[in-house]
Amino acid sequence: xxxxxxxxxxxxxxxxxxxxxxxxxxxxxxxxxxxxxxxxxxxxxxxxxxxxxxxxxxxxxxxxxxxxxxxxxxxxxxxxxxxxxxxxxxxxxxxxxxxxxxxxxxxxxxxxxxxxxxxxxxxxxxxxxxxxxxxxxxxxxxxxxxxxxxxxxxxxxxxxxxxxxxxxxxxxxxxxxxxxxxxxxxxxxxxxxxxxxxxxxxxxxxxxxxxxxxxxxxxxxxxxxxxxxxxxxxxxxxxxxxxxxxxxxxxxxxxxxxxxxxxxxxxxxxxxxxxxxxxxxxxxxxxxxxxxxxxxxxxxxxxxxxxxxxxxxxxxxxxxxxxxxxxxxxxxxxxxxxxxxxxxxxxxxxxxxxxxxxxxxxxxxxxxxxxxxxxxxxxxxxxxxxxxxxxxxxxxxxxxxxxxxxxxxxxxxxxxxxxxxxxxxxxxxxxxxxxxxxxxxxxxxxxxxxxxxxxxxxxxxxxxxxxxxxxxxxxxxxxxxxxxxxxxxxxxxxxxxxxxxxx
Amino acid sequence: xxxxxxxxxxxxxxxxxxxxxxxxxxxxxxxxxxxxxxxxxxxxxxxxxxxxxxxxxxxxxxxxxxxxxxxxxxxxxxxxxxxxxxxxxxxxxxxxxxxxxxxxxxxxxxxxxxxxxxxxxxxxxxxxxxxxxxxxxxxxxxxxxxxxxxxxxxxxxxxxxxxxxxxxxxxxxx
Numbered sequence: 001x002x003x004x005x006x007x008x009x010x011x012x013x014x015x016x017x018x019x020x021x022x023x024x025x026x027x028x029x030x031x032x033x034x035x036x037x038x039x040x041x042x043x044x045x046x047x048x049x050x051x052x053x054x055x056x057x058x059x060x061x062x063x064x065x066x067x068x069x070x071x072x073x074x075x076x077x078x079x080x081x082x083x084x085x086x087x088x089x090x091x092x093x094x095x096x097x098x099x100x101x102x103x104x105x106x107x108x109x110x111x112x113x114x115x116x117x118x119x120x121x122x123x124x125x126x127x128x129x130x131x132x133x134x135x136x137x138x139x140x141x142x143x144x145x146x147x148x149x150x151x152x153x154x155x156x157x158x159x160x161x162x163x164x165x166x167x168x169x170x171x172x173x174x175x176x177x178x179x180x181x182x183x184x185x186x187x188x189x190x191x192x193x194x195x196x197x198x199x200x201x202x203x204x205x206x207x208x209x210x211x212x213x214x215x216x217x218x219x220x221x222x223x224x225x226x227x228x229x230x231x232x233x234x235x236x237x238x239x240x241x242x243x244x245x246x247x248x249x250x251x252x253x254x255x256x257x258x259x260x261x262x263x264x265x266x267x268x269x270x271x272x273x274x275x276x277x278x279x280x281x282x283x284x285x286x287x288x289x290x291x292x293x294x295x296x297x298x299x300x301x302x303x304x305x306x307x308x309x310x311x312x313x314x315x316x317x318x319x320x321x322x323x324x325x326x327x328x329x330x331x332x333x334x335x336x337x338x339x340x341x342x343x344x345x346x347x348x349x350x351x352x353x354x355x356x357x358x359x360x361x362x363x364x365x366x367x368x369x370x371x372x373x374x375x376x377x378x379x380x381x382x383x384x385x386x387x388x389x390x391x392x393x394x395x396x397x398x399x400x401x402x403x404x405x406x407x408x409x410x411x412x413x414x415x416x417x418x419x420x421x422x423x424x425x426x427x428x429x430x431x432x433x434x435x436x437x438x439x440x441x442x443x444x445x446x447x448x449x450x451x452x453x454x455x456x457x458x459x460x461x462x463x464x465x466x467x468x469x470x471x472x473x474x475x476x477x478x479x480x481x482x483x484x485x486x487x488x489x490x491x492x493x494x495x496x497x498x499x500x501x502x503x
Numbered sequence: 504x505x506x507x508x509x510x511x512x513x514x515x516x517x518x519x520x521x522x523x524x525x526x527x528x529x530x531x532x533x534x535x536x537x538x539x540x541x542x543x544x545x546x547x548x549x550x551x552x553x554x555x556x557x558x559x560x561x562x563x564x565x566x567x568x569x570x571x572x573x574x575x576x577x578x579x580x581x582x583x584x585x586x587x588x589x590x591x592x593x594x595x596x597x598x599x600x601x602x603x604x605x606x607x608x609x610x611x612x613x614x615x616x617x618x619x620x621x622x623x624x625x626x627x628x629x630x631x632x633x634x635x636x637x638x639x640x641x642x643x644x645x646x647x648x649x650x651x652x653x654x655x656x657x658x659x660x661x662x663x664x665x666x667x668x669x670x671x672x673x674x675x676x677x
Contacts, residue, residue: 421552425601435520437570437621438604473577473657474584475597488600490577491657495551500603 126153129166138173142193148200161203161211168218169196175225187343188225188372192218194336195267201329214333217267220260221340224371260375264340267333344372393423393430396448403452405459407466412459414494419448426498440499454480455497458487505561505631507639509535509579509646512554512572514547521570528569532556535646542650550654552601557582557639561632566618566625574600576647576657579640583664586633589616590671630675637672641665 128151131139139146149169152162169192176189199214351370402415423430428444442451458478459466465476472492477500478485488496510532518524524531532555533540555575559567577600585608588595593610609617616629644658644665 417551434518436573436602436604437521438599438602440603473580473660475581475600486598486603488577490551490580493551495574495577496601498603500598501605 124153124155125159127151127159127162129162131166132170132173134177135166135170135173138176138189139169139193139196141176142190142197144193144197148197148204152204154204154206157208158203158206161208161215162200164215165196165200165203165211168192168215168222171222172196172218175222185225187339188221191336191340191343192221194332194339195221198329198331198333198336201332205329207329210329210333213263213266217260217263220263221375224260224375261377264337264375268337340372341376344376348373393420396423396430400448403456405456407459407463410466410470410472410492412472412489412492412494414452414455418494419451421495422451422497423448425496438501440501442499451497454478454485455487455494458485505559505635507635507642508556508558509575509639509643510556510558510569511535511541511548511575512556514544514549518572521572524569524572528556532569532572535643535650538646538650545651548651550651553654559635559639561625561627567620571599571604571620573602573604575643576654577601579643580657580661580664582636583640583661583668586636586668586672587664589633590668630672633672633675637665637668 129149131146131149136146139149149162149166152159154162172189172192175185195214195218199211199218202208202214203211347370351373397416397420400416400419402413405412405414424432425434426440426442427446428441431441457480458476461478462476473490475486475488475496478487484500484502486496486498486500487494510528512518512532516531518531533544535541535555552574553576554572555578556569556572557567557575557578558569559565581597581600585595585597585606589608589610594608596605596607598605604621605619606621607617607619609619610629611617611626614629615626616632618625618627618632641662644661648655648658648662
């Protein structure tokens with residue numbers, strides 16, 4: 001019974017997440033894939049409309065098999081073979097669209113069933129999957145436990161996403177296997193391995209939106225490798241020719257890069273969402289300086305992985321496996337991003353040197369070493385659009401009005417600037433990420449009203465002292481609900497408010 | 504022998520982690536004696552939150568280094584309050600203006616004071632230490648009045664405090 005309630009709650013959350021996610025895809029930018037899901041459309045049956053402005057390429061044998069097995073999985077679950085929605089209009093298609101397109105289409109169909117509350121779609125079931133030998137070697141090489149991919153216990157959508165990760169892993173494995181001597185392919189497929197690991201784990205835990213974001217990012221990276229492999233990009237000519245069919249125009253590479261930036265941004269956002277309490281400020285800094293991303297991501301990943309190890313010991317006793325897996329998955333996903341941005345960092349110097357030596361920037365950024373830099377730039381562009389701790393802070397400040405607190409003839413003022421400083425330095429939700437030798441935080445649930453209320457109480461508790469000294473400067477301490485607070489002011493303006501060490 | 508120097512953090516040079524400043528502190532901070540530079544950056548300084556460093560050494564051992572950057576004008580004012588309280592009660596405590604980093608002074612004999620910062624304790628000659636503090640504070644506020652006269656309402660009372668404290672500290676001289 002308890003499990004049922006939990007499951008229903010997860011589904012409700014899932015539905016809640018999909019609505020903003022779907023609207024998230026309506027980017028106006030030309031370079032971003034436009035995906036429209038009309039949840040209100042009840043009449044359409046098989047009107048799948050494609051607006052494709054590129055040459056449709058035949059699937060390679062490998063991809064044909066993957067897609068067939070994907071459809072087979074769906075058919076086995078007695079789903080209508082028609083995807084009964086009119087959801088997907090592809091514009092600016094990216095290079096791997098011939099594989100990813102049908103998968104996305106099927107995924108959208110299942111999403112639609114969820115929104116229509118089809119019972120079949122919500123039923124959870126156990127299913128085993130076959131992992132090809134090449135894929136097994138690829139996963140082994142990247143230290144991914146095969147057992148996470150050989151079966152899935154989940155609803156229809158989870159099964160579909162699981163299957164999608166298998167196809168993603170198969171594709172990456174093939175590329176990795178055939179072009180093992182290419183450093184670029186090695187590095188980028190290693191990122192996909194991390195995303196596959198993290199995404200599968202998220203999916204098993206019912207965090208399907210995060211899983212889908214990771215899958216999308218994985219596909220986008222494959223897109224870029226493919227574009228590179230098609231001879232568009234110097235140094236990687238014919239890398240992927242055996243696996244993927246050629247495309248004709250250089251424009252597709254630009255789109256692939258744009259999409260990649262978009263999806264990596266989505267991944268960052270999703271991960272940020274999972275660990276928002278810990279990560280809020282960190283990613284703000286990361287947005288501003290993408291060169292630091294790798295460091296931030298790897299530090300966080302390491303911290304989370306350490307936390308996971310600790311949790312693992314308690315799993316059996318306390319049954320917190322879900323939280324442990326989430327931690328591990330987040331760590332693994334961040335690890336993927338870390339690798340990616342590290343790779344970009346490593347190449348940045350060479351690229352800068354080439355540009356300094358008179359090479360044209362746009363040309364250099366399309367070389368093998370330029371790909372990750374270009375994607376990182378795209379990610380940065382999108383990243384700046386994400387609501388950040390700073391934006392949340394501005395929102396809170398816009399609703400705040402200055403407070404005057406009188407003690408005799410002395411007036412203390414808490415204005416927006418003072419509150420901004422307090423929140424940025426000492427509130428975990430709005431923290432600007434700066435680290436000083438000593439740092440304490442207010443309770444995460446502390447509101448601005450609470451802050452005003454506590455400051456008033458602290459001043460009231462020090463009334464006698466303030467009147468005696470006639471002071472408008474310095475620090476005063478007070479205890480509210482058994483917690484000691486320190487208020488600092490300068491010429492009557494309240495500028496600091498934090499919890500001192502000594503309670 | 505004590506050495507005290509005051510620095511101001513350059514505007515628009517953010518410090519994400521305090522350890523960043525260890526390798527190249529002068530990338531982040533400017534000496535208050537570098538008036539030309541301070542006048543140049545003055546318009547970009549946030550005078551309500553003026554960050555900087557109170558750098559303190561004793562016989563070449565660093566007591567307060569660059570990683571302890573904080574609101575420098577308030578930190579100096581707090582030091583004056585702390586000195587005043589110490590002279591009254593033979594001990595005093597405070598924390599940095601913008602972080603709960605604790606500091607304390609306690610008289611352990613007629614000649615020595617136990618100064619503690621961030622739980623590290625220093626046995627220091629009382630008179631020399633307090634004289635160095637007052638002289639450092641005086642130097643800081645006098646220069647700041649000239650450089651940033653907009654804040655003189657805050658700096659003048661601090662100089663008055665120093666005037667009152669000087670004879671009391673001088674009385675400690677043996």
